[in-house]
Amino acid sequence: MNRAMPRPIGSHGVELVETLPARWYTDPAVFEKERWPIFGSTWVHVAYDHQLRRNGDYVAENVAGWPIFVRRSDDGSLKGFYNLCPHRAGPIVWDGEGCQANLVCRYHGWAFNSQGSLINARDFGGPPPEDMDLTPIQVDSWRGMVFVCLNAEIAPLHEWLGEFPKEVEAYPLEDYRFHSRSSRLVKCNWKTYGDNFMEGYHLPTVHPAMSRDADALNYKVIIKGDPRWNIHVMPPRDESTFGVFGWFWPTFAFDVFPGGFAVERWLPRGYSHSELIFEYFFADDATDVEAIVKFSEEVADEDVRVCEHVQRNLDAGRYQTGYLSPKWEEGVGVFHELVRAAVGPIDERIVVPLGR
Ligand code: FES
Ligand SMILES: [Fe+2]
Numbered sequence: 001m002n003r004a005m006p007r008p009i010g011s012h013g014v015e016l017v018e019t020l021p022a023r024w025y026t027d028p029a030v031f032e033k034e035r036w037p038i039f040g041s042t043w044v045h046v047a048y049d050h051q052l053r054r055n056g057d058y059v060a061e062n063v064a065g066w067p068i069f070v071r072r073s074d075d076g077s078l079k080g081f082y083n084l085c086p087h088r089a090g091p092i093v094w095d096g097e098g099c100q101a102n103l104v105c106r107y108h109g110w111a112f113n114s115q116g117s118l119i120n121a122r123d124f125g126g127p128p129p130e131d132m133d134l135t136p137i138q139v140d141s142w143r144g145m146v147f148v149c150l151n152a153e154i155a156p157l158h159e160w161l162g163e164f165p166k167e168v169e170a171y172p173l174e175d176y177r178f179h180s181r182s183s184r185l186v187k188c189n190w191k192t193y194g195d196n197f198m199e200g201y202h203l204p205t206v207h208p209a210m211s212r213d214a215d216a217l218n219y220k221v222i223i224k225g226d227p228r229w230n231i232h233v234m235p236p237r238d239e240s241t242f243g244v245f246g247w248f249w250p251t252f253a254f255d256v257f258p259g260g261f262a263v264e265r266w267l268p269r270g271y272s273h274s275e276l277i278f279e280y281f282f283a284d285d286a287t288d289v290e291a292i293v294k295f296s297e298e299v300a301d302e303d304v305r306v307c308e309h310v311q312r313n314l315d316a317g318r319y320q321t322g323y324l325s326p327k328w329e330e331g332v333g334v335f336h337e338l339v340r341a342a343v344g345p346i347d348e349r350i351v352v353p354l355g356r
Helices: 028-040 190-197 208-213 289-315 330-343
Strands: 044-048 057-063 066-072 078-082 097-099 118-120 136-142 145-149 177-186 220-222 229-233 244-248 252-257 260-268 274-282
Touching: 028 066, 028 330, 044 057, 044 066, 044 260, 057 145, 057 260, 066 145, 177 289, 190 260, 190 274, 190 289, 190 330, 208 289, 252 289, 260 289, 274 289
Parallel strands: none
Antiparallel strands: 044 145, 057 066, 057 097, 066 078, 078 136, 136 145, 177 274, 220 229, 229 244, 244 252, 252 260, 260 274
C-alpha cells in the first residue's frame, strides 16, 4: 500500500500500524545505514567478567562488522580497542578468547602499551609515522556482563541503561555460574529475529510444547515508558521452565528460569545473517538443568525455523508490508519505531538481493 493513503481502521477504531517494509530486511544498503546509529552508537554486550579474570585475558568480537576486542589490562581495568593495527590492518588478537600478555600485532609485530599507544614498530627501518596508536572504544561491565560502545559520545553504560537495572535487580544473577553456550548462524536479518522476540502472538503456533507448559494466551510484553527495553511475562501453568524474558535495544535479551538464566543475543553477521547466541547460567543447586537447557534450545530451533522462512519470503519480492496486531504486537511496533528513528528515511521500494 502507498504510505500516503489512509491506514485501515481496526475493529476497535484504532488506526492499524504497518510493519517495516520488506526492503528494510533485505537490502544491504539499509544495513549500512543501520550500522553506526544502531550498533556503533549503543552499548553492545560482547563478553562476561568470568572470561576476563586474569591480566591479559581478552575476548574478540565483531560488532556489526567492526572487529573489536576487550582485554583485562595489567592494572586490572578493562580496556577495549578496534582489533585493527594502524600499520596494515593486522589483528592485535586472534578471534575468540584467550590470554595475551602484550598488545603485539599478530601480523608484523608492532607493539602497543596497555593504553594502546605504539611503543615499538619492529624493524621498521626508519622512524614510525605519527598517530599510530590503537583506537580505543568504550567498555564497561554491568552485573558480570561486559558491554562495548564504539561511539565515544554515547553516555556511560550505567547511565545508558536507564531504569532497566532496577527492573531486574531482584534476580540474583551473580549467584549463578556459567554452564554452557550455544551458537547458531541464522539465515535472517537481525530484525527478523528481533521482531519475533518482541511478541508472544506466535507462541501457540510455533512453540506448542512451551504453550502446553505455560499460559501462552496470557503472555504479556510490558513496556514501561522507555521504548528501549521491555519485559515479557508468561504465567506458568504447573511448573513452567520459563518465567520472565527481558529485552534491551538493540539485540540483548535474557530469559530467567527457575534456578538460573540465559543471556540471548543476536548479532548481525552482515545484512542477511545473524548469529544467535545463548549463554546459560545456573545456581550450583539448581535442578533439571539439562532439561531446561534442552527445552530452551528446542524453542530456539523453532524460532530459527520460522524466522528463516519469513526471511526467504521477505526476499521473494511478493510481500511489501503488513499490519501489526493491536493486541499482541505492540512490542514489534515500538521496536520498528526505534529502528526508523535511528536510521532515518529509506527509499522503501522492494529490492530483491541476489545470492543470499
Ligand atoms: S599490520 Fe600490524 S604490524 Fe603490520
Ligand atoms: Fe518464539
